Amino acid sequence: MKKIKVIEMGGTISGNGKDRLDLKDYKSGVYNGENFLEAIPEIKQFADVSFESFLLVSSTTLNADHWIKLRKKVMNCLLEEGFDGVVITHGTNTLEESAYFLHLTIPTEKPIVFVGAQRPFTSLSSDAHLNLLQAIRVAASDEAYNNGVLVQLNDEISGAREVTKTNTYRLEAFQSGQFGYLGFIDPDKKVQFYRNPTRKHTFNSEFSSLEIDKLPNVEIVYSYAGATGHVIDHITERKKYRGIITAGTGAGLVSPSEIEALQRATENGLFVVRSSRVGNGRVVPIDSYKDYNFINGDNLLPQKARILLMVSLLKYNTIEDIQTVFDHY
Structure with a gap:
């Protein structure tokens, strides 16, 4: 037994x-x-x-x-x-x-x-x-x-x-x-x-062998019609966070004001992961976002994408490496 x-x-x-x-x-x-x-x-x-x-x-x-x-x-x-x-x-x-x-x-x-x-x-x-x-x-x-x-x-x-x-x-x-x-x-x-x-x-998992005593701070921002981006700017200005997960509309999209705020966030060293609020389906690269330094969250729900980014940041510090993690986990 x-x-x-x-x-x-x-x-x-x-x-x-x-x-x-x-x-x-x-x-x-x-x-x-x-x-x-x-x-x-x-x-x-x-x-x-x-x-x-x-x-x-x-x-x-x-x-x-x-x-x-x-x-x-x-x-x-x-x-x-x-x-x-x-x-x-x-x-x-x-x-x-x-x-x-x-x-x-x-x-x-x-x-x-x-x-x-x-x-x-x-x-x-x-x-x-x-x-x-x-x-x-x-x-x-x-x-x-x-x-x-x-x-x-x-x-x-x-x-x-x-x-x-x-x-x-x-x-x-x-x-x-x-x-x-x-x-x-x-x-x-x-x-x-x-x-x-x-x-x-x-x-x-490559993260199962890590000594983990603390996890970096990552926030989730929920997108909606007319979203101002003010919350994103506040997160950036606080300088206490390593990343932001966007719970985007549809296929992981955000408002124009949020795009501008997210650009300011990436310029200040934050990692941005696109996810979706809809519950099913992948968030994939799209041409209109190709000039932005965003990571695509695949089909992870925002709360799961947050955890994967937190763990990824224990080992990686580049968009390319973290994108590879999201492609395989």
Whole structure:
């Protein structure tokens, strides 16, 4: 039986409501491994599981320093303590971001599975119990090896690069856009994968071997009709940032005023990555932008493009090198 470490980071999956109909005002981080094992004794059928509470904070308060601490904890569990896999319980609001950071920076082939819930542990029809059990099953499965960091909710297995939260309260909130899920957990107790990530990650990521103590500051700017570019100028003038991600309209476009502001940003040494706010599709080079020193963000969502730029800047300092990273990760 495989040894699985569950790292508890709070979130709805550990939430306690004032009654069983409380689906919005509950308190997160109340329940822990002892409560989970008592409520879900079936866990013991699938793995030898150890629980540890770690960074019990709301996922909306997490920042890059928390990611670095989590990375060190996961590496210790897998590389030093000899666990066969790790499950991380996490608030759903920023779960996809923590998952993608580890996807880029953990040097392992072993399964790392993020899990959360859309309904608190105490609610009617809570998804917390089964989500946790299924995540442990995925982490203990041979099929999950070499697939990078995974996200499991609602019996659906997603890759950390593509997955995103798409609904505020519905159980099917976590989707992977046009690429779809990597696999599923079905009633026959099988963990079934149908595809694998093709972009570089974990054990074949050049960033997984880096010593990471701090990440550079990168901001996201959301474009819209009539955007003035004032926010971009403010970021540039603050001189505390290394890069800007544009959540552009359509195919990664921004307003004329934003173009001017972004040019001033690049002239001041900031790296600018074009992404799109639409949710699907690649941002590619276009003739009208060929004279600007912008990096094309491929199909990464703005919040994922931000993480990749932050990590890239730990190693590279030219547009050409960083563009190559975005082409392969």
